[in-house]
Amino acid sequence: MKKASFVLLAFVSFSAFAQIKVSDAWVRSTTPAQGATGGFMTIKADQKVKVVGAESAVAGIVELHQMSMNSAGVMSMREVDALEIAAGEALELKPGGYHLMLMDLKKKPLATGDTLPVVLKFQTADGKLHTQNVSMEVRAITAPAKPSDHHNHHHHH
Numbered sequence: 001m002k003k004a005s006f007v008l009l010a011f012v013s014f015s016a017f018a019q020i021k022v023s024d025a026w027v028r029s030t031t032p033a034q035g036a037t038g039g040f041m042t043i044k045a046d047q048k049v050k051v052v053g054a055e056s057a058v059a060g061i062v063e064l065h066q067m068s069m070n071s072a073g074v075m076s077m078r079e080v081d082a083l084e085i086a087a088g089e090a091l092e093l094k095p096g097g098y099h100l101m102l103m104d105l106k107k108k109p110l111a112t113g114d115t116l117p118v119v120l121k122f123q124t125a126d127g128k129l130h131t132q133n134v135s136m137e138v139r140a141i142t143a144p145a146k147p148s149d150h151h152n153h154h155h156h157h
């Protein structure tokens, strides 16, 4: 009966809270003068959930944004209230699409290789709120064509 009781236990935990898996979480590196940056990640959930917000110790404001092309062919972004994730589906936050907008940055600059703590807030179908801590890696969006003279320890991947 060992197997049966294990299955029952797994079922209980499945119904009690969502299993949310965040992978490839990163933010774009910034210059010292820059006060905001974008955050990206892939979020997978085993049941229907909504991302309803996020916060970070290193940013005064974190918003959920959607970037899209308007009818005039211009890229623009707007705040969205929530991002819905269907059961078993992965939602990709990526440049040019959905992203976290981290504003009022407390740490400047955000250098490549740094990690930022972000707390994601989720709501499950039962209306309950859940939080998940995510460690986001700072990455440069474009690698310099030649090594920078000013960054002695710049690391190329």
Ligand SMILES: [Cu+2]
Binding pocket: 038, 065, 066, 077, 099, 100, 101
């Ligand atoms: Cu944005």
